[in-house]
Amino acid sequence: MRNNLEKYRRILGVKEESFQDREREQEQHWEMYDAAILAESSSDWVKAVKKWKECVNETLKQTEECRAQCVMMSQVIPEEPDTVQGLYERAADLSLSLLSCKQMCVTLVSTRPGRVSAVEDFLPLQLEHLHIAQFKAGDLKGAVETLRSLLLFYPTDSDSLSNLELYTQTVEVNTEAQETGPMQEIAKYISRALQEKRLLYFGMANLDFKFSDPDLWTPEDIVPESLRETWRAEKEKLHEKLKQGEKVEEVDDSGFYAGGPVPVVGVTITMDDQRLNGTNRVVLDGVLSQSECDRVMQLATVAASMGDGYRGRRSPHTPHEKFEGLTVLRALQLAQDGLVNQSDARLLHEIGETVKVLMDSYFRSHSVLYFAYTHLVCRSAIPGHQEGRSDLSHPVHVDNCILEPETRQCWREAPAFTHRDLSAVLYLNDDFEGGDFFFADRDAKTVTAMVKPKCGRLVGFTSGPVNPHGVTAVTAGRRCALALWFTTEKQHRDMEREEAEELWAADGKSVVKEEKGEGESALKSARSGRSQGKERSKDRERVTGRRDEL
Ligand SMILES: O=C(O)CCC(=O)C(=O)O
Ligand SMILES: [Fe+2]
Structure with missing residues (x-):
């Protein structure tokens, strides 16, 4: 649907005003939510405060709009039910249904469009983030107000209580700040929710009304005695499920198993799962010789200056660095010109073949592996833009799903490249500052292992949720690496690579260079080992799948 919309947008004569994206209007709080998380990840606390506040307000607004819809819907009186009900029962049923509809708005507003599960405790979660951001930004009065609002949801939460003590004892806090109460809107929101819940639970206990409470924070004393035992058991089950979710998430169900052989002469395993504190990760050294690194670096310098930058954008990740990319096909076109x-263009292609052999062998699986996308990427620090910088060159992410650090979930859906199964980054140089690769926990904060790039070093890992990773800021110089992704889904194989291979074949040269004992090459055994060139030319059919890119 979104793709179609984009297509219509591009049709000649169609103006932006022709579109009114009603769905997007209902998604604004998610845009604010993402902006707030982004601001937090770059420690921009002032911006984070602003975005979290907007997000809280928008969430409340969306909730009100949803509740108004319930009222509209309730004005249509349903037909006479089959069951024989007295007038009072019927009236009670209708008004309880209205209340239940209003309560369900919590779930609707806290479910991202296109997803099935809601973010639990959505409003308390936002308040939690907000008070921390306020504290970090130095707005202690705001932090006290937000924390007191959060305490209305969970009055006995020990972490919140000790934070409150910390905030109110901070020297800079004046009496006015100390006495700040909770936000009015939140106080009203909670007291209204409690009134409604009381009635709904009464209906459940006495009128056989069915209601499923969307909140985790509902206090026990709202629930009538007769329902308490079942209520407690259900709550316990839910907590258990949430805990289970946390436990199983570190299991990699990708179907790849680290620990296979490394069948390329001169390549050694430097770090395995154990050294990297994780699952399905590896660091290999000796994949390229120094002169190979130099040749590819040279290629990057020339090609980048020819303007194959990153689609006109300076950097997709940070304004403090310049980002240049080069694909195999583009390298070939430059060679033809x-x-x-x-x-050198051919070398870029061949290195990919070696990396594929290594990845395929080390990460054992029953599936055939295809190239999904390959590009040479250089990140250069922009002089004069490094002072006081606290962001990352590449924020923590997972390659094939959208990581949501607050819930520790990873959504395997667009715009993530969901078909990517294995990721590999082959480094070319080390004469720059910063730019370390690191693996992180799903909270996107806890670093579990660091890898220093250097010529010929390859970091390989499964592309899914067990392997969140990022790159620290490049604060001086230029850092170049060849990034490669592999897929087990044939329809997502890299058609650009095949196009390049066709061009070479048309030139009367075989795609994979024959082994001639080039002397310098550490690539020897691999390049001849596993070429799928011939196989590829057989299945030439065009795929309609999305073109892969960064
Ligand atoms: O350059 C690196 O070290 C990692 C890059 C990366 O994670 C990516 O492009 O997805
Ligand atoms: Fe990545």
């Missing part, structure tokens, strides 16, 4: 050496 005589702008770079044919042999």
Whole structure:
């Protein structure tokens, strides 16, 4: 649907005003939510405060709009039910249904469009983030107000109580700040919710009304005695489920198993799962010789200056760095135009073949592996833009799903490249500052392992939720790496790579260079080992799948 909308937008004569995206209007709080998380990840606390406040207000607004819809719907009187009900029962049923509809708005508003599960405790979660951001931004009065609002949801929460003590004892807090009460809107929200819940639970206990409470914070004393035992048991079950979710998440169900052989002469395993504190991760050294690194670096320099930047954007991740990318096909086209050496363009292609052999062998699986996307990427620090910088060169992410650090969930859905199964990054140099690769926990904060790039070092891992990762800021110089992704889904194989191979084949040269004992190459055994060139030319059919890119 979204893709179609984009297509219509591009049709000649269609103006932006022709579109009114009603769905987007209902998604604004998610945009604010994402902006707030982003601001937090770069420690921009002032912005985070602003975005969290907007998010809380928008969430309350969306809730009101949803509740108004319930009122509209309730004005249509349903037909006479089959069951024989007295007038009072019927009236009670209708008004309880209205209340239940209003309560369900919590679930609707806290479910991202296109997803099935709601973010539990959505409003308390936002308040939790907000008070921390306020504290960090130095707005202690705001932090006290937000924390007191959060305590209305969970009055006995020990973490919140000790935070409150910390905030109110901080020297800079004046009496006015100390006496700040909770936000009025939140106080009203809670007291209205409690009134409604009381009636709904009464209906459950006495009128056989069915109601499923969308909140985790509902206090026990709201629930009538007769329902308490079942209520407690259900709550216990829910907590158990949430805990289970946390436990199983570290199991990699990708179907890949680290620990296979490394069948390339000169390549050694430097770090395995154990050294990298995780699952399905590896660091290999000796994949490229120094002169190979130099040749690819040279290619990057020439090609980048030819303007194959990152689709006109300076950097997709940070304004403090310049980001340049080059694909195999683009390298070949530049070679055909005589702008770079044919042999260097070909080297880029061949390195990919070696990496594929290594990844395929080390991460054992029953599936056939295809290239999904390959590009050479350089990140350069922009001089004069490094002072006081606290962001990352590449924020913590997972390659094939959208990581939501607050809930520790990872959503395997667009715009993530969901078909990516294995990721590999092959480094080319180390003459820059910063730019370390790191694995992180799903909270996107706890670093579990660091890898320092250097020529010929390859970091490989499964592309799913067990392997969140990022890159620290490049604060001086230029850091280049060849990033490769592999897929087990044939329809998502890299058609651009095949196009490049066709061009080479048309030139009367085989795609994979024959082994001639080039002397310098650490790539020897691999390149001849596993070429799928011939196989590819057989299945030439066009795929309609989305073109892969960064
Ligand atoms: O350059 C690196 O070290 C990692 C890059 C990365 O994670 C990515 O492009 O997805
Ligand atoms: Fe990545």
